[in-house]
Amino acid sequence: MTEQASDVLVDLVRVFCGPDGRHGNTLGVVRDGAAVRGEAARLRLAAELGYSETVFVDDDERGVIDIWTPSVRLPFAGHPCVGAAWLLDLPELVVAAGVVAARQDGEFTWIAARAEWAPGRTLRQYASPAEVEALDVPPAGEWIYAWAWEDEAAGRVRARAFPGRGDGIVEDEATGAAALCLTASLGRALNITQGVGSQILTAPGPSGLIEVGGRVALA
Template structure:
C-alpha cells in the first residue's frame, strides 16, 4: 500500500521555507491502523505527524501523533494540516474532528487562525517567577507577568518574559524544567516562553526528551 504525505514547515520566518516547525501530513489515512500510525510517526521522527481521515460531521477527522504517543490537540499540526487540506480541496475554512473536539481553522492568504475546541482552562503555577527564570537561565526579574498552566485540549506551561531578547536567550536547565514544567496530565515536562516583538509574538517551546531539552 502506498500513502501520500507532505512535509510542511509551520511558522516560517521571513520567507525562509526551511525555517519554522516541520510537520508530516498523511493526506489519506483511511486504511491505516492505530499501530501503523504510531509506527509512521516514530519513523518520521518529527515532533508531530498528522493523519487525515473522513468525517461525517465536519471537513475531516485528524489524528495527531508524536513519535511516542497520540495527542488530542496541538496548534502547529492543526495549522499545517489545514494548509494541506486547503491545497487538496480548495477550502479557506475547515473544521477538524479531533480527540479534543471540533477545531475550526480559517485562512486569509497565508494567515491562518484557529479556534480551539474549548475555552482555555487555567491553573496557577507553584514555582515563583524567580524560580522559572532560573529554570530558563535568565535574570531573576525576566518573567514579566503571571505564568499559568493553560489547557485548550492539551496542557501547557506558558511563561511571559520581558523582551524578545529573553526569549532568544532562554536556555532551560533539564533538571529544573523537569521539576517546574512537568504536567501530570501529559506525563511530560515542557514550557512555552513568549514576549511581544512589535505587532507579533516571539515564542519558543521547550520539552524534555530522554533527559535533554529540545
C-alpha cells in the first residue's frame, strides 16, 4: 500500500505481524529519499505521517536509510530496519549507527544489530502478563519497555512499549530495538508478544550481535 503526503509517495508495511498475519507496527518508507532533503523537511514529513518511524531511502542499492520518528532522528531502530530489509530485499542496510546485516528465512525477515545502538530504554519487569496488560500509559519522559514472562522455560515474553517522547506516539505496537535490549540483558533467545498481538523473535549471535526477526506484510 502507498500513501501520498506532501506530494511524496510513501510505501506502508506492517512489521512484526502476529502468526495470523494481523497486527504489526506500521512503517512508512520513502523510497525516493532525494525527494525529501534536509533534516527539517524529513522531520516535518515524519510528523505529518504520524507513524512511530518513517524511513527515507538514500541509496537503494547500498541500502542506506535514514530513520525518523515524529520528533527525532534515530541512529538505529529495529522495526524500520526489518521492514526496509523486507521491502528493498537487500542483504544489509547502512544506518547512522553502522551496518545492519539482513536475511530472509521463510516467512521471517531477520536483522543483526548491537544493543548499544539502542540506548536509553528502561526495561521494567512485572510479575505476570496480566500486570503488563493492565498498565496505563505512563507520563512522558522515560522510554519504558514493560515485560513479564509468559513461559520462562520456553523464552516466551509478554511486553508493551511506551516511548515517552511526547510526540503523540504513547505506545509502540512492536519495537525491535527494545526487544534487542531485553535479549542482551537476559542473554537468551526470546519469543515476544507485544502490543495487541505482534510477534518479535530474537536470538543472541556471535561478537555481541543479536538477531531480531519477524513477519512483514504490506499495510
